[in-house]
Amino acid sequence: MTIDEEIKKEVEDNKILIYGKGTKSMPMCGFTKETIVFFNKYGYDFEVIDVLRNVEKREALSKMTNWPTLPKVFIDGQFYGDTDILDEMESKGEVEPLIKKAFATEN
Amino acid sequence: MISQDILISYIHKTMPDAEVSITDRTGTMDHFQVQIVSAVFEGKNLLDRQRLVYQALNEPMQDGRIHALEIKAKTPEEAAAA
Numbered sequence: 001m002t003i004d005e006e007i008k009k010e011v012e013d014n015k016i017l018i019y020g021k022g023t024k025s026m027p028m029c030g031f032t033k034e035t036i037v038f039f040n041k042y043g044y045d046f047e048v049i050d051v052l053r054n055v056e057k058r059e060a061l062s063k064m065t066n067w068p069t070l071p072k073v074f075i076d077g078q079f080y081g082d083t084d085i086l087d088e089m090e091s092k093g094e095v096e097p098l099i100k101k102a103f104a105t106e107n
Numbered sequence: 108m109i110s111q112d113i114l115i116s117y118i119h120k121t122m123p124d125a126e127v128s129i130t131d132r133t134g135t136m137d138h139f140q141v142q143i144v145s146a147v148f149e150g151k152n153l154l155d156r157q158r159l160v161y162q163a164l165n166e167p168m169q170d171g172r173i174h175a176l177e178i179k180a181k182t183p184e185e186a187a188a189a
Contacts, residue, residue: 031175068161068168069176084177085153
C-alpha cells in the first residue's frame with residue numbers, strides 16, 4: 001500500500017483523527033497535546049497517529065493538505081488544520097454539530 | 108530566529124496591502140503571534156487564509172527560523188469591527 005493509500009484509509013477509518021508528534025498517552029509536542037485536550041472535552045472517541053519520525057508520511061500529508069505544520073486534524077474525512085482553526089470554529093459553535101454528524105452516520 | 112521587519116517583508120511580498128502586528132511569544136524570536144489585516148482574505152475561509160500566510164512565510168518556516176506561528180488573519184472590515 002502506498003503512503004497516500006495508507007493515509008486515505010486512516011482518514012476514512014477514524015471519525016476524528018489527529019496526525020501529530022507522539023501518542024495519545026505520550027504527546028511529544030505542545031500543539032499535539034493541545035489538540036488531544038481539545039477533543040477530550042467532547043468525549044467522543046478519536047485517534048492519534050504519531051508521525052514524528054516518519055518524514056516521508058509527513059511530507060505526503062503536507063502536500064495533500066497544502067498545510068506545512070503538525071498536528072493535522074481530520075473530522076469525518078475532512079481536513080481542519082489545527083487548534084488555531086478549531087478554536088475559532090468552536091467560538092462560533094461549529095465544532096459540536098460537526099462531530100455529532102460524523103458519529104451519527106455510523107456505517 | 109528572525110527579525111520582525113524581515114518577517115513583515117516576507118508577508119508584504121505576497122500581500123502588499125497587509126497591516127501586520129507581531130508578538131514574540133517567548134522572547135526567542137522564533138515563536139510568533141502574527142495578526143495580518145489584508146483585503147486578500149475576503150471571501151476566504153479560515154483554512155485558506157492560514158494557507159496563504161503559511162505560503163508567504165514558507166521559506167523561514169522550512170529553514171527553521173520560525174518554529175511556531177499563531178496566525179490571526181482578518182479583512183479590513185473584520186479588523187475595524189473588532
